[in-house]
Structures are given as structure tokens and as C-alpha cells.
Amino acid sequence: MTMPKLEGQDVSLLPGGPHPEPRRAIRRPAGIRLPTNMLLLPALVVTLVVGAVVSPSFLTESNILQNIGGNSAPLALVSFGEMLILITGNFDLSLQSTVGFAPMVAALLMSPVSTGGTGFGLNPYLAIMLTLLLGAAIGAVNAVMVVKLGLNAFMVTLAMLIVLSGLDLGLSNGETMSPLPGPYVYLGNADWLGIPVSVWVVVALGLILGGVLKHHQLGRAVYAIGGNSDAARTAGIRVDAIRSGTFIIGGMFAALGGIAIAGITSAVTSSQGNNMIFSVFAAVVIGGVSLQGGRGSVLGVISGVLLLGMITNVLTLSQISAFWIDACYGLVILLALMIGRLAGRASSSAN
Amino acid sequence: MESCTEPAVPALEASGISMRFGSATVLDSVDLSVAAGEVHGLVGRNGAGKSTLVAILSGVLSPLAGAVRFGGAPAPRPGHVRQWRRHIGTVYQKPMIISELSVLENLFLGAPVVRTGGFVRWPTMRETAAATLAGWGIDIDLDVEAGKLSIGQRQLLETLRIMLLGPKVIILDEPTAKLERSEAALLLEHINQLRLTGVSFIYVSHHLGEVLDACNTITVLRNGRKVFTRPAGEATAAQLSEAMSGQAVIDTGMIGRSRARTGEAENSGCDAALSVADLKTGSTVSGVSFSLEPGECVGLAGLRGSGNQEVGMALAGLVPSASGQVEVEGKRLDLRSARRTLNAGIGYLPGDRHTDGFVPEMSLTDNVTMSVLPRLTRFGFVRRRHRNRLVSELAGRLGIVASSVSQAVGELSGGNQQKVVMGRAIASDPRVLVLDNPTAGVDVASREALFGVVGKACAAGTAVLLVSDDAEELRRCSRILVMVRGRISAALDGGCSESEIVTAMSGGKR
Numbered sequence: 001m002t003m004p005k006l007e008g009q010d011v012s013l014l015p016g017g018p019h020p021e022p023r024r025a026i027r028r029p030a031g032i033r034l035p036t037n038m039l040l041l042p043a044l045v046v047t048l049v050v051g052a053v054v055s056p057s058f059l060t061e062s063n064i065l066q067n068i069g070g071n072s073a074p075l076a077l078v079s080f081g082e083m084l085i086l087i088t089g090n091f092d093l094s095l096q097s098t099v100g101f102a103p104m105v106a107a108l109l110m111s112p113v114s115t116g117g118t119g120f121g122l123n124p125y126l127a128i129m130l131t132l133l134l135g136a137a138i139g140a141v142n143a144v145m146v147v148k149l150g151l152n153a154f155m156v157t158l159a160m161l162i163v164l165s166g167l168d169l170g171l172s173n174g175e176t177m178s179p180l181p182g183p184y185v186y187l188g189n190a191d192w193l194g195i196p197v198s199v200w201v202v203v204a205l206g207l208i209l210g211g212v213l214k215h216h217q218l219g220r221a222v223y224a225i226g227g228n229s230d231a232a233r234t235a236g237i238r239v240d241a242i243r244s245g246t247f248i249i250g251g252m253f254a255a256l257g258g259i260a261i262a263g264i265t266s267a268v269t270s271s272q273g274n275n276m277i278f279s280v281f282a283a284v285v286i287g288g289v290s291l292q293g294g295r296g297s298v299l300g301v302i303s304g305v306l307l308l309g310m311i312t313n314v315l316t317l318s319q320i321s322a323f324w325i326d327a328c329y330g331l332v333i334l335l336a337l338m339i340g341r342l343a344g345r346a347s348s349s350a351n
Numbered sequence: 352m353e354s355c356t357e358p359a360v361p362a363l364e365a366s367g368i369s370m371r372f373g374s375a376t377v378l379d380s381v382d383l384s385v386a387a388g389e390v391h392g393l394v395g396r397n398g399a400g401k402s403t404l405v406a407i408l409s410g411v412l413s414p415l416a417g418a419v420r421f422g423g424a425p426a427p428r429p430g431h432v433r434q435w436r437r438h439i440g441t442v443y444q445k446p447m448i449i450s451e452l453s454v455l456e457n458l459f460l461g462a463p464v465v466r467t468g469g470f471v472r473w474p475t476m477r478e479t480a481a482a483t484l485a486g487w488g489i490d491i492d493l494d495v496e497a498g499k500l501s502i503g504q505r506q507l508l509e510t511l512r513i514m515l516l517g518p519k520v521i522i523l524d525e526p527t528a529k530l531e532r533s534e535a536a537l538l539l540e541h542i543n544q545l546r547l548t549g550v551s552f553i554y555v556s557h558h559l560g561e562v563l564d565a566c567n568t569i570t571v572l573r574n575g576r577k578v579f580t581r582p583a584g585e586a587t588a589a590q591l592s593e594a595m596s597g598q599a600v601i602d603t604g605m606i607g608r609s610r611a612r613t614g615e616a617e618n619s620g621c622d623a624a625l626s627v628a629d630l631k632t633g634s635t636v637s638g639v640s641f642s643l644e645p646g647e648c649v650g651l652a653g654l655r656g657s658g659n660q661e662v663g664m665a666l667a668g669l670v671p672s673a674s675g676q677v678e679v680e681g682k683r684l685d686l687r688s689a690r691r692t693l694n695a696g697i698g699y700l701p702g703d704r705h706t707d708g709f710v711p712e713m714s715l716t717d718n719v720t721m722s723v724l725p726r727l728t729r730f731g732f733v734r735r736r737h738r739n740r741l742v743s744e745l746a747g748r749l750g751i752v753a754s755s756v757s758q759a760v761g762e763l764s765g766g767n768q769q770k771v772v773m774g775r776a777i778a779s780d781p782r783v784l785v786l787d788n789p790t791a792g793v794d795v796a797s798r799e800a801l802f803g804v805v806g807k808a809c810a811a812g813t814a815v816l817l818v819s820d821d822a823e824e825l826r827r828c829s830r831i832l833v834m835v836r837g838r839i840s841a842a843l844d845g846g847c848s849e850s851e852i853v854t855a856m857s858g859g860k861r
Contacts, residue, residue: 217469220452224460227449234411234447235461235512236432294451 039288040303043336047310055317063313065195070188070264072309073198074099074257076302078276079283080209081253083301084246086284087213089226089293091153092142092247095280097164098254099261099273102134104168107177107268110184116175124181128259135255136248138164143244161277169270178267187256188263198260202302205253210298218242226293282333283308307336360423362387362551363408363439363520368417370403370575377403379575380417385520385568390542390552392566392583394559396595396766396794399572401555405522408553410435422519436462440513441522444765444792445705448505450498455480457497458512483511487541502703503530503655510538514545521545522553527561528792531655531820532857539565557794559588560823571595592795605845606802607648607809607829622681624814625697625783627666630675635661637837639675643783643814648805650828651818652856658837660702663787663818667699668692679782693722698781700772702788702818708772711761715753716742718760719774726779745774748807750800766797773801777808784808787818802827820856822849831855 051058078095085092106127111117122130142160146153190197213219224232225239233239262268287304289296311332315325363385370378378400385391395401406412408419413429420426427434448457455473456463458480464472480493489511491504500508506526513521523542527535542552542565556562562569562583569586571578571594578594626642636658643649653659665673668689677684685691692699701707709718719742720727727738742756749770753763760771769790776784786805790798809815819825829845833855841855 215470215473217463217465217471220456220463220471221461223452224449224456227451228447230445231447231449232461234432234441234443236436237461290451294449 039339040286040300040307040336043339044303044307044310047307047314051310051314051317054314058314058317061194063317065199068306068309068313069199070196071312072305073196073202074188074260074264075276075279075283075308076202076305077198077205077257077260078254078280079287079301079305080205080298081250081257082280083284083287083289083296083298084209084222084253085250086289086291087222087226087293087296088243088246089229090146090243090246091157092139092250093154093157093277094138094142094160094164095250095254096273096275096277097161097168098135098138098251099258099276100268100271101164101168101258101273102131102138102255103258103262103268103272104172104177104270105134106131106184107180107262108171110181111177115179116172116177124183127181127184131255131259132252135251135253135258137251139248139251140244142251143247146247147240147243165274168272172268172270174270176267176269180262180266180268184259185263185266188260189266190263198263201256201260206298206302213298218245222246223294226290226295228294279308286333286336308333361385361420362389362422362549363553364420364423365404365408366418366420368404368407368419369415370400370407370412371415377575378407378414381572381575381577383408383570383577383580385551385553387519387549387551388546389568390546390554390566392562392569393553393555393572394557394562394569394591394595395572396796399595400575401572402524404572405441405524405553405555408520409439409441409522433461436516436518438518439520439522440516440518442506442510442513442524442526444525444528446505447509448497450496452497453494454491454497454500454508455493457508458483458515460512462516479515483515487511487537489537501655503534506530507534507538514541519549520551520553522555524555525557525792526554527556527558532853533654535561557792557798558823559591559795562591563588595794596796605829606806606827607646607815623678624680624812625666625816626676626678627662628676630662630665630673630677632658632661632665632670632674633672635837636665636673639834639837639839641832641839643816645782645812645814646809647830648809648815648817648828650825650831650852651816651834652820652822652825652831652843652852653818653834654820654856657820657834657856659818659820659834660787662834663699663702663785663816666692666697666783666785666816667701668697669699693779693781696779696782698776698779698784700776700784700786700789702791704769704772709760709768709775712759714757715746715751715760715763715771716756718771719745719778722775723778741778745778749774749804766793766800769793769797770801770804773804777804777813781813784813784815785818786815788821788824789817789819790824791821822852822856825852 057063078099082092082095106122108118109120109122109130110124110127112121113119138160142157145151145156187198187201192200213222221232221237221242224235224237225242229239258273261272283304284296284301285291286307287302288300311329315328320328361384363383365381365383368378368381369376381400381404383404393401393404403412407414410427410429410432418425421438426438449460455476459476464475464479466472477493484491489507491500491508497505497508507530510523510526526538530538546552554562554566563586566583568580569583569591570580571591573595623642624645628640630639631637639662651659651662661670664670665686666677668686668691671687673686677686679695679697682695684695684697716738720738724733727734727741739756746756751767751770751774753767760768763771773789776786784805789805790801793801805815817824817828825831826847826849831843831845831847831852832839833841833843835856843851843855
């Protein structure tokens with residue numbers, strides 16, 4: 001597997017040749033150190049062990065691939081988008097509404113009047129394109145308000161969230177769009193070699209995104225902007241253009257996540273995406289993305305998403321009453337954050 | 352070196368540059384011409400228009416009137432940062448590095464070496480960077496996060512980054528303010544080398560001695576106008592400071608009572624204001640002991656890394672690992688809490704005002720009263736009249752120039768910002784004042800004003816510990832303790848020469 005190539009900080013682990021004990025040189029602290037985006041590895045292992053103990057069906061192929069993998073894929077896609085926006089030092093709450101709104105518009109245009117649609121009969125392939133374009137357009141509107149007009153990202157995207165979920169309800173009259181044409185739900189309900197297509201897509205996009213972030217000048221600019229936007233600007237980086245770009249790409253990732261959810265449920269409900277932003281933020285922050293910008297990696301986000309997916313799965317399998325699952329879920333997130341923080345501090349204690 | 356053979360076209364020529372912010376004229380028809388291979392000093396007090404001129408010359412601001420030409424050709428249009436960077440690069444006083452990224456990436460910030468398609472060529476960049484660092488004799492790990500470097504190393508890193516872009520003109524804004532002596536020497540040496548290859552420099556600094564040393568030509572700005580441009584060989588520091596302020600500046604001289612004059616036990620009831628015994632911090636300070644009498648101004652000299660700044664921070668309660676016996680007027684001090692050292696009577700002025708000194712968005716009033724607010728309250732509510740009286744009294748004492756006490760400190764000039772930080776340190780009427788490089792990057796007149804305040808504090812019985820690596824600051828102290836590698840290695844009397852201080856700081860014999 002070539003995944004380790006994507007790590008944000010792995011350069012620091014490459015041997016840079018022998019250093020001749022310099023007088024003022026900065027040396028890395030001695031001892032074992034997990035790269036920042038592998039800090040979740042212990043937590044993942046613990047969850048895996050707990051899961052295996054709690055339920056014999058946890059460590060089965062179908063549970064791992066279908067339940068954990070397939071169900072985590074939409075979260076992973078949306079989290080990729082949020083990660084990009086966060087690294088540049090911005091914020092987008094409205095992604096969760098894009099998850100519901102963009103597929104809803106597409107579903108309305110595809111479905112016949114008999115199932116609550118408009119009867120327009122949109123081609124499902126075009127519908128996929130339309131969904132992604134809607135995501136991009138919502139991102140562009142956010143970008144104009146946040147980047148060009150300088151409005152507060154929290155308020156703008158919160159308002160956008162409310163507007164979109166309202167539009168979603170209004171357009172659909174609160175109805176669920178089902179069934180949907182095969183090509184539209186393919187991403188969420190088909191398998192290749194026994195592995196959900198959505199998982200393949202997450203891996204492929206993750207590799208591309210990780211590669212671009214790590215090795216492309218645009219990706220490096222994304223980190224520079226989040227680290228110190230003044231410095232980036234004076235260095236000739238097109239700060240505003242790149243920040244706007246992350247909003248647009250983030251919206252597209254959210255729309256794609258929405259298509260994946262529609263595929264899993266074979267339907268678009270008017271509540272699709274609701275409350276998802278909490279899991280998205282939990283996943284990216286647990287995965288080491290800094291809310292101040294400048295830090296974050298694909299591998300970290302994937303491990304954050306996997307951890308949340310596994311925890312949800314274990315909680316479900318352990319037959320805890322459904323009413324208690326949210327509380328447990330929240331507590332586990334807090335625990336993961338604390339572990340991440342402590343591990344992070346231990347590894348940079350020389351500071 | 353002055354035998355320039357009539358350079359046909361100046362590397363940079365600015366003519367008739369005027370700039371106005373609101374109703375204030377910041378630059379009034381300023382001309383500046385820099386020949387190829389020239390180091391051109393640009394001096395002036397804060398507010399003289401240096402920063403604005405620098406911003407215009409580097410293409411960040413576009414002037415109201417006037418034109419900039421590079422090698423005879425008109426400058427690129429405003430806003431095209433990348434095109435400007437080919438002609439001119441600016442090393443700002445404000446840190447412009449990305450702490451989260453590696454040294455390597457910072458060196459190539461905004462201009463990475465890429466193959467077609469935009470993917471970064473790490474090996475090429477690594478080779479270039481390693482060669483450059485080796486050429487400079489700097490030993491920094493390319494993979495370390497830039498945020499972990501010392502302030503001096505960061506400054507060098509920024510300078511290197513600009514030089515790597517290969518512009519014909521490089522502006523250095525206070526380039527040595529944050530550098531250790533050896534680093535400053537290294538920088539000046541390389542300026543000279545690059546100069547011989549035809550690169551020109553504009554050297555902005557408050558440090559007149561340094562400007563006279565490093566530059567061929569010096570231009571003085573005052574109130575947005577050019578006072579004169581003349582060859583460095585024909586100018587003296589006194590002339591320059593006079594031209595900068597428009598009047599002769601009076602040197603306040605030595606501060607505080609000297610021990611010899613006061614005598615050891617003049618005041619029998621009052622023992623040492625501060626006594627420090629066997630102070631240690633994690634790895635830098637290994638056992639430091641000294642004591643200060645009331646009204647004394649003692650220098651704690653030392654180069655960056657010698658541990659003198661850590662002693663200051665430890666006294667302010669900012670070093671959790673500090674241990675040792677520290678007493679303020681005979682009372683034991685708890686070094687683990689900044690709040691307790693403050694209450695015990697220690698006022699502290701941090702070394703880097705931009706990062707630790709003030710909150711730029713907050714007003715002058717809020718910044719000055721930040722650490723004494725609890726004393727100005729009744730039932731937790733701020734007593735505005737008390738607060739305003741204190742602030743206007745302090746602002747008057749320090750001579751802070753601001754449109755009002757509610758102006759945001761970030762909008763003030765550097766010298767006035769430092770006065771605000773000083774105001775915060777003395778707001779609590781401390782028994783002991785710990786000042787870390789109090790006049791770094793501050794113009795001559797503000798420097799004198801700051802020392803005037805320190806002098807008055809001493810006269811009122813406050814003991815001052817002046818932590819610094821700047822001999823010009825240290826020579827005003829009545830006694831100087833010199834730290835080398837975490838220990839006090841020498842004690843000098845007041846009135847010794849700057850070169851004696853420098854020699855002692857660099858480890859005694861040379």
C-alpha cells in the first residue's frame with residue numbers, strides 16, 4: 001500500500017543524511033514518535049479489540065467492508081471537503097445542507113410525478129453532473145461572501161445551512177424521493193471485487209487529494225495560506241483565489257457524499273445530511289486537522305472517519321439501547337480528542 | 352568601493368512618490384535612486400514614511416503620484432506580486448514565515464520548483480536549499496518546522512528566501528533587530544558579497560552605527576519628506592539623528608543609582624529589592640544568583656541562547672520549569688504563576704512585542720490596563736474613572752502619540768507600541784521591573800523617551816533588570832552582569848565601553 005506517501009509530515013522522517021552535531025542546530029526530540037497523522041492508530045486498535053470482544057460478528061468481512069467501510073464513505077467524502085476549507089483557515093457549516101439539497105434537486109428532476117418528482121425525466125448521468133455542479137455553485141456563493149466580501153465564515157455558512165435545508169424541505173414538501181434510477185445510486189450500492197464502489201472512490205480521491213496537497217504547488221499553497229496568510233500573500237500566492245477554490249471543491253465533495261448516501265438508502269429524504277456536520281468536524285479534528293488552519297492530512301482524516309465509523313458500528317452491535325447511542329458516541333469523541341491531545345503533546349514535548 | 356564608474360541606469364529609481372492616507376500626507380514627492388551594487392540606507396523616525404515607501408517600492412501599495420522604475424523600465428502594474436518579485440524583494444520586520452511548514456518549504460514559499468503540471472520537485476529544492484545554507488555556513492535542519500527555529504534563525508530564513516528569488520534590489524527592514532551578533536555579522540558579510548555581483552540593497556534601520564557601517568549612501572526621511580541623501584562616508588551618527596528628528600537629541604546617559612554612590616546598606620530597613628539565588632530553568636539557565644537594590648538599574652547581558660532572556664521570563668513566572676530561591680523585598684516568590692509574580696511586585700516587558708507584547712485589535716486603554724484590571728474594579732466591574740485616570744497619566748508619562756486612548760494598538764507606530772507595552776509593565780507600580788530588550792526596533796527619539804521612563808521609575812525606587820544583547824541599551828546600566836551559556840560569567844561596572852560589553856557577551860577573550 002502506498003498510503004504512507006500521503007502523510008503530511010512524513011518528510012521529517014526521511015533520513016536527511018548524517019548531521020554533524022551542529023552547535024545551534026535544532027534537533028528533533030529523541031525517542032519514539034508517531035507522525036502527527038498516525039496518532040489515532042492506538043485508538044483504532046483499541047476500538048478493534050473492543051469490537052471483537054463485544055460481538056462475534058464485528059470482525060467479519062461483510063461487517064468491516066459493507067457496514068463500516070460503505071457507511072463511512074459519505075462521511076469521508078464530506079470530511080475531505082471540510083478538511084480543505086479548514087486548512088486554509090476557513091470554515092464551512094453548510095456542507096451538511098449541500099449533502100441533502102443537491103441530491104434532492106437532482107432527484108426531483110429525475111423522478112416521475114407519481115413518486116413526488118417533477119416528471120422532468122432528467123437523465124441520471126446528467127443528474128450526477130448537476131448534483132456536483134450545485135455543490136460547486138453553493139461553494140462559490142460561500143466563497144464570494146466569505147473571501148471577497150470578508151463576511152464571517154461561521155455566520156455565512158450557518159445562514160447558508162439554514163437556507164438550503166429550508167429550500168430542501170420546501171421543494172420536496174418533506175417527501176422522500178424513491179426509488180431512484182440505477183446509475184444515480186450506483187456509487188452507494190454497488191460492489192467491485194466485494195468492496196463497495198464508494199470505498200474505491202474514497203481511496204482513489206484520497207490518493208489524488210493527498211498527492212496534490214503534499215506534492216503540488218497548489219496543495220502547498222493551501223497549507224501556506226492557513227499558516228500565515230499575510231506571508232503567503234507577500235510571497236505571491238493567490239490567497240483569495242485558492243481560498244475560493246477550496247470552498248468550491250469542498251461543496252463538490254459534499255455533493256458527492258450526498259450521492260453516496262442516496263445510493264446507500266436508495267432514496268433522498270428531506271432530512272438527508274441533517275446533523276452530519278457534527279460528525280464531519282469530529283472526524284477532521286480527531287484526525288488532526290487544525291481549526292486554526294495550516295495543518296491536516298488525508299490520512300489523518302481517513303483515520304478519524306474510520307474511528308467514528310467503527311465506534312458507531314461497535315455501539316450498534318453491542319445492543320446498547322438506541323436512545324443511549326448518541327451520548328456514548330459523544331463521550332467517545334471527547335475521549336479520542338483527549339488521547340490525541342496527550343499523544344500530540346508527548347511527541348512534541350521538547351517544545 | 353566608492354569609485355562607482357558612472358552607472359548608466361540606476362537599479363531602482365523612484366521619482367516624485369506621494370502618498371496620502373485619509374487626510375494625512377505620508378509621503379510628499381520623495382525621490383530615491385539606487386545604483387546597481389549599492390547599499391542604500393533609509394533612516395527616519397517612526398512615522399517618517401519609511402514603511403510606506405517600502406510598501407510602495409515593493410509593489411504592495413500603489414502611490415498617489417510618482418513612478419517606480421527598475422533598471423530603466425517601468426515597474427509592473429500594482430498587484431502583480433509575482434512580477435514585482437523578479438525585480439525587488441522585501442524582508443519585512445514582521446515575521447513572514449509559515450510556522451507549520453518546514454524550513455525547506457519556507458525557503459521556496461510562493462515560488463516552489465515545479466515540473467510541468469505543478470508538482471513540486473522536492474529533490475531539486477532540497478539540493479538548492481542545502482547548497483545555499485552551506486554557502487552561508489548556517490546549520491539548520493531543512494525538515495524541521497520553521498516555527499521551532501529561534502527568532503534570529505527565522506529572520507535569516509526570510510532573508511535567504513528573498514535572496515533565492517534572485518531580485519536585483521532587496522529591501523531589508525530592520526534586518527538585524529532580531530539577530531544575534533554573529534548572525535548579524537553573517538548577514539552583513541553576505542550583503543557585501545551579493546553587492547559585488549550587482550545586487551542593490553535598501554537598508555532600513557534605526558541602528559545608525561550599523562547603517563553607517565553597512566551602507567554606501569544614506570537617505571534620511573522626516574515627516575514624509577526627504578531631508579537629504581549623502582554618501583555614508585560624509586555622514587556622522589549625530590548628523591543623521593539630528594536630520595531624523597529635526598533637532599539635536601539629548602542622550603539621557605546612565606540610569607539609576609550606582610551602588611558605589613548609594614552604599615551597600617544606606618537604608619537599613621530596606622534590603623535587596625530582588626534577590627535571586629541559584630535560579631535554574633530546564634536546560635538553558637544553570638544556577639544564577641544576583642541581587643538588585645531599590646533604584647538600581649542592572650543590565651543582564653547575554654547573546655541569544657545565553658539564558659539571560661530565560662532568567663527574565665522565569666522572574667515573570669513564564670517558565671514552568673524554573674526553580675530556585677527568588678525573593679522580592681524579602682518575600683519568597685512563587686515562580687510558577689505569572690499572576691503571582693505580578694502581584695508580588697514584578698513588572699515584565701516581553702522581548703518580542705509583536706508576539707507577546709500587546710493585543711493589536713484592542714485599544715490603548717485595554718492594553719495598558721490588561722494586567723492591572725483586577726485592581727481597578729469594584730465587585731468585578733471596571734471603575735472607568737479610575738481606569739481612565741491611570742491610562743491618561745501613563746500615556747502622558749510615556750509620551751504615547753495616538754489619536755485617542757481608544758485607538759487600536761495595532762495601528763500605532765512601532766515606537767508607540769513599545770511605549771504601550773512599557774506602560775503595561777509599569778502600570779502595576781512594580782517594585783522590580785524586568786525589561787527584555789526594551790528598545791529593540793525602536794527609533795532614536797522613542798528610545799530616549801523609554802529610557803526616560805525607566806530612569807524615573809528608578810528614581811522612584813524601583814529596581815530595574817534590563818535583559819539585553821544590545822550594548823547601546825546595556826551601557827546605560829549602572830552595573831552589568833554578563834551571562835554566557837546559562838551562567839553569569841562576568842560583572843562589569845557602569846560606564847564601560849560598548850566594545851567591552853560585546854566582548855564579554857561573546858565569551859570573554861577574542
